[in-house]
Amino acid sequence: MTRKFDFEMPKSLTEIVASRLRQAIVDGEFALGEMISEDTLAALFGVSRTPVRDALTLLQNTGLVEIRPKRGSFVFQPSEDDMRAICDFRVMLEVQAARCAHRHDREGVVKALQAGLDEMQAAIDADDDVRYGHADSAFHLTLFLHSGNSYLHDAYDLVAGKIAALRTAMSRQFADAREVSLNEHRAVMNFVDQGDFAGLEGLLRVHIDRTVDAYRLAVDSGRIGTPVRTPRLQRIQPTPTS
Structure with missing residues (x-):
């Protein structure tokens, strides 16, 4: 008999960064159309730029972020x-x-x-x-x-x-x-x-x-270009393993 055990895989660092950044955008900690600095996010989260860059790509796939070549990443702003x-x-x-x-x-x-x-x-x-x-x-x-x-x-x-x-x-x-x-x-x-x-x-x-x-x-x-909340992003704590 084959047994199947369901368990939740731990989230990758990219997924954690993407989830927290998504919530920050939804909560108005970033204004619509605002530029998102990879260096600033990496410092706030206490991670390298790689998971931040990958997280921004994930959020671009959902439409929350727009990545413009040679210009940077921006929060979406619809017409x-x-x-x-x-x-x-x-x-x-x-x-x-x-x-x-x-x-x-x-x-x-x-x-x-x-x-x-x-x-x-x-x-x-x-x-x-x-x-x-x-x-x-x-x-x-x-x-x-x-x-x-x-x-x-x-x-x-x-x-x-x-x-x-x-x-x-x-x-x-x-x-x-x-x-x-x-x-x-x-x-x-x-x-x-x-x-x-x-x-x-x-x-x-x-x-x-x-x-x-x-x-x-x-x-x-002019209210769209102003954040609703002050950013409250915190450093990401390492996920304990057993």
């Missing part, structure tokens, strides 16, 4: 056309994910969406823009986690990092509209619960398309 394409993609995917989640696990997805709403309310009460952005991202991801369709989840994952980073970058732009946002998310949950996907698509079209207008305002006001 208005890119924003519209991302929004269209999101609406199509999220409506389909909601259909699948309603059919596959209606009770579970509604419960998870309610938990997401509670976290969004807590973020509003704490006046924490970044926490609200995290809760917003988790709320929408819930549809895919309960869809029972890994291909839908993988498709969404192609743009999830960009969407999360854009939310954080525009968090100050949305600060006065968080209550409106929360009410719209509550309506999303109700549509999913009722299986009203025509109503859901109409709401998501308004809810998501508003991002384009907010992005334009943020660019015009």
Whole structure:
């Protein structure tokens, strides 16, 4: 009898650097369009430039980083056309994910969406823009986690990092509209619960398309080029082996 043991392989240094840098971009520690210095990152992480360079290549494959020959590496910064394409993609995917989640696990997805709403309310009460952005991202991801369709989840994952980073970058732009946002998310949950996907698509079209207008305002006001948070990158501790 052949036995199979499942275990998690330790992450490589490149994967650790990529994961931490991805989170830093999503959390707004780097501004959209900002240049990322390999030397600075290597010093902050306490590693050589090789895993940093490889990590930047990994993040370029997800669209979060743009590597320009002879110029350096930069955080992505979409054009208005890119924003519209991302929004269209999101609406199509999220409506389909909601259909699948309603059919596959209606009770579970509604419960998870309610938990997401509670976290969004807590973020509003704490006046924490970044926490609200995290809760917003988790709320929408819930549809895919309960869809029972890994291909839908993988498709969404192609743009999830960009969407999360854009939310954080525009968090100050949305600060006065968080209550409106929360009410719209509550309506999303109700549509999913009722299986009203025509109503859901109409709401998501308004809810998501508003991002384009907010992005334009943020660019015009110069807020997009400013980090939301002070970088908090820390040195990477060696992974213990046994």
